[in-house]
Amino acid sequence: MFMTLLKKELREQRRTHRLLIFLAAFTLIGLLSPLIARYTPVLLRSIPDLPAGLAELIPDPSIKDVVDQYLKNFSQIGLLLVVVLTMGLVAQEKERGTAAMLFSKPVRRATFVLGKWLASLSSLLAGLALAAVGCLLYTYILFEPLPVADFLALNALLAVFLGVYLTLALAGSALARSQSMGALAAFVLVVLVLVLGSVPRLGDYMPGQLLAGGHALLMGGSFDAWPALAGSLVLAGLALLGACLFIEREEL
């Protein structure tokens, strides 16, 4: 039964172009990050009437700038995209009536939620894989090779980071009966976690620290964001469990 629902969700990801959007948008982020890092100083130096001496102050770009740009783009545009593409997944089915059609069949409701989660995560990971390849390639062309193993580790952490917000958005969608309320619930949950990330001590366990940890790893330092990794996995697990339990009990 789970495989049947998962196949249906994967087909839906393709037919509704969610997969295409993930692939295209993430690939673009992956390709543009090294480009932006490489040519932003050039653009700045080419500003007419730039005060004397200022051009020399603009540092030459390095792969550190690539990684900074990559993480910044994903933590902003990437995160927004993940939330927007996920926030209506469950609520839309309830609003449309297809959830009731499914639940009148011998379907475990939790399986319905898990299928959606896994299919969405698959699209995200596929997009992230293309982004990583694109970034590696363009960084190699424009700068120098990135340390592949550490860059892949960074992307694994990025996958966890985005995966947490994807799960939160899905949970928000599961709590609502309409797409608009699903969107609101998704954004409330996401913003709550983002805000908690800035609370001292507590922030160490929030997903935001994963990116800092991955960045440090790539720059030759050690990875010390283990609390954030544990906290992120627990947060995602709780969100998914909460979504499943809510759907199991909800009347349609």
Place this chain on the structure above:
Amino acid sequence: MIRVENLVKTYGQVRALDGLNLRVEAGKVYGFLGPNGAGKTTTLRILSGLARPDAGQAWIMEQPVAFGSAPLRKMIGVLPEEPAFYPWMTPRELLRDLTAPLYGMSPADSARKTAALLERVGLSSAADRRIGGFSRGMRQRLGLAQALVHQPSILLLDEPVSALDPAGRKEVLELIDSLRQQATILLSTHILADVERVCDVVGIIHHGRLVIEAERESLLERYGVPVIEVESEGALQAWSEQAGSLPGVEQVSLANHTARLRVKDAATSLPAVLQSIIGQGLPVARVEIVRPSLEDVFLRLTEEAPQQ
């Protein structure tokens, strides 16, 4: 086969079901009749496992209906009032790749059954078209197909023909009729002609309670109220206004040059009606004692049923 005892369901201030009791015997087509808002859809949602009753219990094939119970749903096929589908899917994909596998059917059986069902409901030519472009009638046919894919023992049909044209209605009712040996059918509708056509037993629900439940013919015999029809091209309006005060006349309605007089006893009231017609000089084309219809029974019983 289907048994409901003292079912209660409340939505806020609205008591949708108020101690509903009904029983559907195996192999019967049960017409679940009631006006809009009577509680028909709520009953079907509880039987489908989509809603929980506030009180009471339901059984399907002697197994208690539990909210969210997956095993029980293997035995039932459900057609909701407005079947909803994924617009990006085709009927073939819906039945073969999603619905049939959910009931544990093999790929070969799913494919074979899909082709047969699409033929049966008249959607073969649209089998590979996206459902998003379907008319309401086509979606209703597809809804019936998805309810039948696993050959259920119990069919719960909520307004199965409401969106169909007369030809489609006839086809689907004939299909439902052909299923009576294979399944026990609970058919919810407000269209009396459909009930008259296919149902063995009629249960009339009003304000969340079963007002009456009986074999269709027995219902007409026991509760059918005789009606005297007077057809005239003359001053029928004026005559019908005073006809209401004739002895034994309970109600007078007027439509299409015909006055319908609901009477307690046709034999007693007819002489008075004829005398009144002659006395008023009303030119008549027809005066007839009409066999009561299910509509007459339904209207009478729902008017007389106690309200909360």
